[in-house]
Amino acid sequence: MIKISSFFTIFLFFFLSSFGQQPIIQNIASRNNLSLNGKWNYIIDPYENGFYDYRREAFDQSKSKVGGYYDDKRSVDKSELIEYNFDKSPTLKVPADWNSQEERLSLYEGTVWYRKLFMAKPLTGKRYVIYFAAANYESHVYLNGKKLGMHKGGFTPFQFEVTDLLKAGENSLVVKVDNTRKKDEVPTINTDWWNYGGITRDVFLAELPDTYIHDYKVQLAKGNANFIDGFVQLNGITKSQKVTINIPEIALSFSVNTDEKGYADIKQAVKKLTYWSPENPKLYQVKISSETDEVNDKIGFRTIETKGKDILLNGKSVFLRGISLHDENPLIPGRPRSEGDLRMLLTWAKELNCNFVRLAHYPHNEEMVRLADEMGLLVWAEVPVYWTIAWENPDTYNNAQNQLSDLITRDKNRASVIIWSVGNETPLSDPRNKFMGNLVDRARSLDNTRLVSAALELHRDGNKVIVDDVLGEKLDLASFNEYAGWYWGGTPKEITKYYFDIKYQKPVVITEFGGDALAGFHADADTKFSEEYQQALYESQFKILSSIDGLRGMTPWILVDFRSPRRPHPIYQEFWNRKGLISDTGKKKKAFFTLSDYYNKLSKSFNQKK
Structure with missing residues (x-):
């Protein structure tokens, strides 16, 4: 029988995937990553000229789909009209907010376009994901002129698979970030903290195997300090695999088999654990290995309840x-x-x-x-x-x-x-x-x-x-x-x-x-x-x-x-x-x-x- 929490994990995974979005990859920092942090060119766009035409229609939704700043165009003909230029624009550091980096942006709320050029060498048989740890608040993301998607929320991570769009050589990543406060958003218009705008946390290009370990939970079961209860979720074509969980320090190793959806429950009795606490914050090296992927994490084990x-x-x-x-x-x-x-x-x-x-x-x-x-x-x-x-x-x-x-x-x-x-x-x-x-x-x-x-x-x-x-x-x-x-x-x-x-x-x-x-x-x-x-x-x-x-x-x-x-x-x-x-x-x-x-x-x- 599938537990309620397991059901929601499976449901969320396939619901989001069906709409072109992707649930968050667990422990993304442990992957083979290319950091996209550093200096990004930026353009301030209070009227959103780079997103809408003069009739307030979004360029990326128009039939021609041209005119937006996300195209990152350079002039190749002296008669061509281009009213922006990322190459000549100033830079902001990422990760960081824009308010504290540039005096004219200290009170600014609105749209800023970011552009990052980066080199890539995509390999056959690998998959690639661009991961944002956070950007405040509404972000529209484009790679090489193609829209990857949109995300709302200033403090949660989001990602897009770019395997089919990533080029060998130079790539252009453009992000429209808008921190405008709105009454129907979360948070709403009125807060008691500064509305820092920008790409405020790390950005990665992650390289993954064709079928990879997308998500996992390895924690103690509710009310049982001697039993691990969790799950593993694979993403890719080869979904039915053997997955091994190994905690070397306590000589614990066991395996589960994922189903046709790439999912498997983890249930395992465990002894000799040192429980995590503020006085002794013990963390164990945990290795999760599938037939096509491997992830390492540091995990503590403890129980919490009220009585x-x-x-x-x-x-x-x-x-x-x-x-x-x-x-x-x-x-x-x-x-x-x-x-x-x-x-x-x-x-x-x-x-x-x-x-x-x-x-x-x-x-x-x-x-x-x-x-x-x-x-x-x-x-x-x-x-x-x-x-x-x-x-x-x-x-x-x-x-x-x-x-x-x-x-x-x-x-x-x-x-x-x-x-x-x-x-x-x-x-x-x-x-x-x-x-x-x-x-x-x-x-x-x-x-x-x-x-x-x-x-x-x-x-x-x-x-x-x-x-x-x-x-x-x-x-x-x-x-x-x-x-x-x-x-x-x-x-x-x-x-x-x-x-x-x-x-x-x-x-x-x-x-x-x-x-x-x-x-x-x-x-x-x-x-x-x-x-x-x-x-x-x-x-x-x-x-x-x-x-x-x-x-x-x-x-x-x-x-x-x-x-x-x-x-x-x-x-x-x-x-x-x-x-x-x-x-x-x-x-x-x-x-x-x-x-x-x-x-x-x-x-x-x-x-x-x-």
Whole structure:
């Protein structure tokens, strides 16, 4: 009998393939890749002249299919009219956003065309895929003047097979990237982070065998720490093959046979495992070999579940000492551009005595999650269903579902990821409840081994802070944001009068609290935007939160100051959200050390209770 999760894997694979799209290749970085990172020529196109003619008809949909910038034409006749020139255009670095690289693009929202020339030597019997780790937001991709396809979503990977279009010698890859905010998209128009545009993550040309290992899951079964339960999916003509899974360190090797669709379940008892944890982030070399392909991965094995008001990691109660963070490096500035940027952020989290990070409010770089595996940090992974979106629009829901599916597909083998989050601060309504509830069901259908949650809102009645959201019935955690002492409740010393009424007998995780502080601005504890105010706010928050029965984690907002167009105050903000414990120059504020000391004491006391 096929499990529900297996059914959805097969369905998604063939549904997308039938529409010319391709589900994400698992562990693409381990393949034989040609990096297409580096300098790309670009053309700013606010009127989209390179995409539409003067009657607003798309060139790539017209009968002649000529006139678009994607043709990358050079003039060969002095009488020919060509009103663009990639060769003479300036360059942007990829991966990176455009806002932080070019002053005239700092506030730009619209279309930018990217062009990359690269050399290739395609081999007979090989297949080739161009893979984008992320581009914000809507991308149209062309190779040698032919359209490969379109993708929506600023933080999830996408790919196109180019075997039949790749030329020996020079190739022209052109990408139209548009970061315009729209009310029916995910996220919607209104956010509290900078709308960085561009090709923000790695681009590869991957070389693959004719039939290759497209996807796999090798993880512990739900509720069974001695049993591997997963699958393997092949892509190609020779779908029925023997596939061997080998974990050399524990002398484990076993084989499965794929069916006529290239699919096989993986089920295998296992002993002598060292379980992955923040204290001991053990990763095993895992080799998956078919008759035509081989993939190597580093995988950790652990279980995660809830029991009453406890979160159990490998069967033992754990307190999630966390911090929230954006996919942004304040020191560059802009989106992270290298492993070093990502490692810096997670190292700061470790200095806070964290064992947990909330990667808000969208899928972060895959490399970030792999580093969390390596460094021993549990992860809350989220999709950008943020604030109020078009709840009743079917296309909006499908967009959100696709982003969630891609996130789970990409990161399902990462031991660090323990929570899939379907959204943040979404207001109550029947359409919203249906939308969000369906996302929860979708997450569980794709992965039944992890927790599913969301950052909920709350409301107040006098001194009572009430958490009562119908969506909470479907979630594994009572997780919510609260801003006592900043957006409501008075000064830090006044918020200790508040208490919580939480309607669920579940583990409680506070997904946000905090307040702004301008690094270096010092005053008394009643003066907003001072480091002293932020520090006092944290101290008072610890007092009111410690009274919550079932409190099992928190991720204060936020590790580092980040850019936001919603924060214009000319003295304290200058378009930065200053709730970071670390400033935009890397300076640790007073509250950083306050939280670090609190987590240190909490870790010791919690371990003693266990």
